[in-house]
Amino acid sequence: MTAPAVAEPVVRAEDVAVSFVGRDATVNAVNGVSFTLDPGEVLCILGESGSGKSVTLRALMRLLPFRRARLSGRIEIAGLDVMAMSDRALADLRGTEVGMIFQEPMVAFDPVYTVGRQITETIVRHEGVSQEQARRRALDLLDRVRIPSPERRLRAYPHELSGGMRQRAMIALALSCQPSLLLADEPTTALDATVQIQILLLLRELQREFGMAVIFVTHDVGVAVEIADRIAVMYGGRFVETGPVREIMRNPRHPYTQGLLASTVHSASRGQTLEAIPGSPPDMTRLPPGCAFAPRCRFAEPGCETPPAAIQLSPHHMVRCIRAT
Amino acid sequence: MLEYIIRRVLYVIPIGLGVTVLVFALVHMSPGDPLSAVVPPDAPEEMVQDLRKAYGFDKPLPIQYVTWLGRVVTGDLGVSVARGREVVDELRIAVPNTFILAAGGTLLGFTLGAIFGGIAGYFQGRWIDKLATAIAITGVSVPHYWLGLVLVIIFSVEMNVLPSIGMGPGGSTAWAWDAEHMRHLVLPVVTLAVIPMGLITRTVRATVAEILNQEFVQALHAKGLFQRQVLMHVVRNAAPTTLAVMGLQLGYLLGGSILVETVFQWPGTGSLLNSAIFERDLPLLQGTILVLAMFFVLLNLLVDILQSAIDPRMSRQ
């Protein structure tokens, strides 16, 4: 299942930034994110609420409200320049090269179309096959995501399925045109704990089977460890630390990452509720000029008032903190 | 689905009965003697009593109701006191005329409303939205009488391009698909259409804007659907709400047509009601109200069934 060693990366993002221009304030949701993703690789974006994870994910497909969102930087998917694409080319890319699954499948499905119709219309749109062929493929897909009595589910409306079933159907939909990249925005957060694990296992299995690259957004360290090859810790719209899972777990170098892991380990060992890092997430309309974590960082010093550069500790381990040198 | 339809159709029976009770009670509880229209004030008491017996007005109300209902279900609505003709015959002329007017107003008002509302919702917050919203607000705040008169002054009196009263040449009371009848239709239809147009614009605008903000629209774009395919989804989602409001509007539109018919002397049920009230013509009044009310009940039935056919979340619960 592993891709050839020198394959073209599936994603190449350089200095991607997104801001939302409002009447009173501008939200700087993403502030210079760079990374590459190889075929078949699973990257987890880890960060607390409002840190810009979903916006980063959507920016990759330019799936942002075009009148309010300002997007800059370079984005390449499968070697194609996403920023230069026409609307038509973008629509051709979405659904074929890139599939997406959402946090709440209930609101991500159109409530007045059957599940089957929503899968087949995607297949017909991109591959121009007949309705009947598309239906057979949809049936096969539901089978692949292990939905029992798929015939009946195809004819069901989204509200007639259980939460876990809906997310399975959403996965089937995202995989319907065999994308090389799957974007998953907290796909298990809205589900019960046991269902969560089932969906995670299913995703991992399908990822290996299809050899897809996956970007998986979560704020749950446990989930990240379970599924990721690589972790990117996000704070204030930036990747503050990226590296292979084991490296990050064993040797976190950014104070924010350290806090995140400590609170998780802490709660796991003592069975307590999650102990948050003191302080509150930054106001994305007024980020400090330097390190966005400074107001909450116990190591903060005057030098932190200029933006910390990306420091490569090793070819795969990057951190943005002046203490890392 | 079928079960829902059957259940809904069966509901019509008690509702229909309720309507007949209401119509009967309404007319009989209104002040004044039902005979005053036919009996001269100085008539001898004996003659009044005889007439009362002849019309059955001397019996207790429940008995009167049952007798009346029995006749109604066989299609006998009595004889108009003032005109001396069968009420059914009067209605046979008036109902199609009201239907033409209401259908014209519905078609114009709903079409424009859906278009304006769709555009406004899609381009929410931009100048074209503001324009459509302004038209809608103006539309709902203009009274029928006033608008009708203004239109008559402009197009009939000043410009002399459109007729101001009646349905066709020479006091025609039967619709015909010719240019003259069409010309007579323009002003009443426009007057009638303006309020529903405004209300539908507002509803559709709000519905479309709300749908566009839902996550599934993003998900549709994420699948790579063409813009027109996404719009189709939006239309399908907006349809149930829009239809429900349109159904309600049909009722108001019927009410509005009574006013409009009066303004333009359109020979429909509105005019009939109007003269029945002024002439204290009870059988005519009763018959006309009953037919309008029954029509309203059936209309609601139709809208409910249509809506449940369009919105899978409704009928299956």
Ligand SMILES: Nc1ncnc2c1ncn2[C@@H]1O[C@H](COP(=O)(O)OP(=O)(O)OP(=O)(O)O)[C@@H](O)[C@H]1O
């Ligand atoms: N369409 C939008 N218009 C304006 N601001 C937005 C929009 N979408 C997101 N934002 C803002 O951008 C910032 C980042 O949001 P984002 O959804 O990426 O956070 P997140 O990391 O996914 O959080 P969560 O874990 O809660 O999903 C937030 O401050 C949010 O308010």
Ligand code: SF4
């Ligand atoms: S750069 Fe300074 S403020 Fe930021 S995490 Fe490092 S030490 Fe803390």
Ligand SMILES: [Mg+2]
């Ligand atoms: Mg999010």
